[in-house]
Amino acid sequence: MTGRKAEQPPISCAECRASLQDYLDGTMVKTESMRVFLHLRDCADCEAVHRQWQATFEALESMPELEPPADFDARVLAAVPYDSYRAMAELRAPRVPVIFAEESLPAVVRSPVTRLAGMVVAAGAGVAMGWFDGPSSLAYLVLAGLLPEAVVRLQGALRGAVLVLQRDRGRA
Amino acid sequence: MFDRHQDLKTIRRCKRGEEEAFAEILQRYRGPIYSLCFRMTRNAEDARDLAQEVFIKVFGLLDRFDEKYAFSSWLFRIATNHCIDHLRRNRLRFLSLDGVAGKDGEEYELQLPHKGPAPDTVLERRQAVQRLQEVIAELPPHYKAVTLLRHDRHLSYEEIAEILDLPLGTVKARIHRARNLIQQMLKERSYDI
Numbered sequence: 121m122t123g124r125k126a127e128q129p130p131i132s133c134a135e136c137r138a139s140l141q142d143y144l145d146g147t148m149v150k151t152e153s154m155r156v157f158l159h160l161r162d163c164a165d166c167e168a169v170h171r172q173w174q175a176t177f178e179a180l181e182s183m184p185e186l187e188p189p190a191d192f193d194a195r196v197l198a199a200v201p202y203d204s205y206r207a208m209a210e211l212r213a214p215r216v217p218v219i220f221a222e223e224s225l226p227a228v229v230r231s232p233v234t235r236l237a238g239m240v241v242a243a244g245a246g247v248a249m250g251w252f253d254g255p256s257s258l259a260y261l262v263l264a265g266l267l268p269e270a271v272v273r274l275q276g277a278l279r280g281a282v283l284v285l286q287r288d289r290g291r292a
Numbered sequence: 293m294f295d296r297h298q299d300l301k302t303i304r305r306c307k308r309g310e311e312e313a314f315a316e317i318l319q320r321y322r323g324p325i326y327s328l329c330f331r332m333t334r335n336a337e338d339a340r341d342l343a344q345e346v347f348i349k350v351f352g353l354l355d356r357f358d359e360k361y362a363f364s365s366w367l368f369r370i371a372t373n374h375c376i377d378h379l380r381r382n383r384l385r386f387l388s389l390d391g392v393a394g395k396d397g398e399e400y401e402l403q404l405p406h407k408g409p410a411p412d413t414v415l416e417r418r419q420a421v422q423r424l425q426e427v428i429a430e431l432p433p434h435y436k437a438v439t440l441l442r443h444d445r446h447l448s449y450e451e452i453a454e455i456l457d458l459p460l461g462t463v464k465a466r467i468h469r470a471r472n473l474i475q476q477m478l479k480e481r482s483y484d485i
């Protein structure tokens with residue numbers, strides 16, 4: 121410990137006093153705060169100033185949290201325009217070009233029933249082709265069956281990409 | 293100190309128009325925001341009005357809240373600026389910095405304390421807080437703000453820099469300056485701190 125102390129040249133009273141706030145803030149690097157500590161140990165004048173600062177810091181840290189008056193929340197909530205906020209929700213929602221909006225696809229294509237049925241047909245046609253050596257024209261049926269699901273997913277992915285781009289632009 | 297993740301979830305519910313979610317935010321931050329407003333203005337009525345305006349303003353600005361910041365930082369930024377605007381609008385008297393503070397780098401010759409016993413009784417402690425609040429109230433608005441964010445809200449220099457959108461060095465210099473002023477004023481009024 122004494123060896124370490126010898127490495128660090130002692131600091132002057134002026135340096136010590138200039139460091140006291142940082143010292144009490146705990147923001148000094150360790151070797152520096154050690155020098156302040158050692159100076160305070162040996163210098164009664166600076167230690168006295170240090171104690172005064174300490175008292176100020178303690179007072180500052182002991183301010184209690186205050187409570188607003190009892191009707192505070194009610195007043196704020198009464199003043200907050202929820203109804204109009206909800207009414208405006210549609211306008212605030214992120215907007216995408218019409219072509220990427222879900223509604224731009226016919227409801228019959230978007231319907232889970234259509235998509236599921238399409239996949240069943242595609243699977244059936246694929247099986248017929250593969251296992252039972254059906255005509256190769258069945259490949260068109262496979263493609264047609266997969267089409268509704270593929271269209272919906274592709275549109276969803278593009279919409280997601282557009283939203284991300286818009287958000288980034290909004291932040292910039 | 294504030295749960296950033298939980299705040300974000302609540303804010304998203306607010307944005308969907310859930311009234312209860314905003315009530316939760318209010319519940320979580322009414323004390324901190326009111327305390328900040330009170331200590332900035334030193335007036336219960338002003339503090340109540342300012343804190344209310346802050347929450348109403350925040351509600352109106354929710355869509356502009358950038359989720360890459362902590363909600364609490366954003367809220368404190370709005371509250372701090374609102375109070376500073378209020379103080380300026382009302383042209384309240386502040387200490388002239390030159391008048392009290394002296395030059396930078398001055399050395400403090402503080403008279404020293406046969407340091408009395410720490411304020412033990414509840415009354416003494418309350419008086420000490422009272423005096424401190426009086427002194428803080430007289431600081432210029434920006435100095436007051438950094439002091440309160442640092443000591444009343446227990447925020448780090450980095451967080452305060454983010455909230456006030458100031459360089460770290462400026463924040464640190466202001467806090468040091470503010471504390472010098474506080475210490476000097478307490479001393480001049482011969483309050484035994």
Ligand SMILES: [Zn+2]
Binds near residue numbers: 164166
């Ligand atoms: Zn010394």
